[in-house]
Amino acid sequence: MATAVVEHPVENRAAKLFLVLAAFLVCNAIIAEFVGVKIFALEPTLGLEPLNWNLFGQSGSLSFTSGVLLWPFVFLMTDVINEYFGTRGVRFISWLTVALIVYGFLAAYAAIALTPAGFWVAVNSGRGVPDMQAAFSNIFGQGMWTIAGSVTAFLIGQLIDVAVFHRIRMVTGERWIWLRATGSTAVSQLVDSFVVLYIAFVIGPQKWPMSLFLAVASVNYVYKLLMAFALIPLIYLTRQAIKGYLGAHTAQQLEAAARVVR
Incomplete structure (x- = not known):
């Protein structure tokens, strides 16, 4: 009786791509x-004078969380996974990401709880950090x-993204990749x-006034939206690279399977 040969996951190009x-x-x-805890001013970062914008009663420099530098690439990967591995792929990765984020914070809290070495606490006092434990915490x-x-x-956001992506795909078919992304x-x-x-x-405990919340949230959203449009060429380049890596036939098979909403 012939034994079926199972392809090793590392040798499977689709599996490696998903990984x-x-x-x-x-x-x-x-x-x-982790870096999103820092809120930065855009204009001084670029060496410009503050725009002194006025939004919801707030004015000054445009303020963003530092995490906005990386989130656009998360959106890009979400759309690419959606394109080739469908709803199940995005949902699996989304839940896994949440679990790993929580794990990361638990690890950080465990590290904070460790008793610091005496010399380490003041090791950077000459650089303006008198208490490394307080800074770390x-x-x-x-x-x-x-x-x-x-x-x-x-x-x-991820669950909404996958639902909207597939709804647009049902209407447009394989056309207008940029629109569904x-x-x-x-x-x-x-x-x-x-x-x-x-x-x-x-x-939370900081109790931001509603005007500050609306101003910062609106500015961050506009940035993310602009980045989504700026990354459109990268979406097409990534798609072409994947087709070259998988081969046209395998890429089409994955896309066809991804269209089945499960």
């Missing part, structure tokens, strides 16, 4: 969560409201941008 896309998405999401020990807001917003991002990030800041900074 690489998923790893890049997860990596960017986790880094974005404040940067990596984000409050539970921030973590809850980030995880909730990410998961809701940017359209799904536009809807999902409208929810994501406002949910995360509302839970983290309005409901």
Whole structure:
């Protein structure tokens, strides 16, 4: 009786592609969560004078969470996974990402709880950091409201993204890749941008006034939307690279399977 030969996952190009896309998405999401605690001013970062914008009664420099630098690449990977591995692929990676983000924060809290070495606490006092333990705790020990807001917003945004992506795909077929990619991002990030800041900074202990919340959330959303359009060429380049890697036939098979909503 002949024994079936099972292809090793590492030798399967589709499996390796899914692994690489998923790893890049997860990596960017986790880094974005940790660096997102810093809010930066755009104009001084670019060496420009503040625009002194006035939005919802708030004025000054345009303010963003540092995580916005990486989230556009998370959206890009989400759309590419959606294109070739469908709803099940995106949902699996989304839940896995949430679990790993929570794991990352638990690891950070465990590290904070460790008793610091005496010499280490003041090791950077000459560089303006008199207490390394306090600095470490404040940067990596984000409050539970921030973590809850980030995880909730990410998961809701991802689930909305996959639903909108497939709804547009049902209408347009294989045409207009840019429309389903940017359209799904536009809807999902409208929810994501406002949910995360509302839970983290309005409901949470910082108690931002509603005007500040609306101003920062709106600016962050507009940035994400502009980046979604800016990344359209990269979507097509990534698609071409994947076709070259998988071969046209395998790529078409994956796309056909991804169209089946499960």
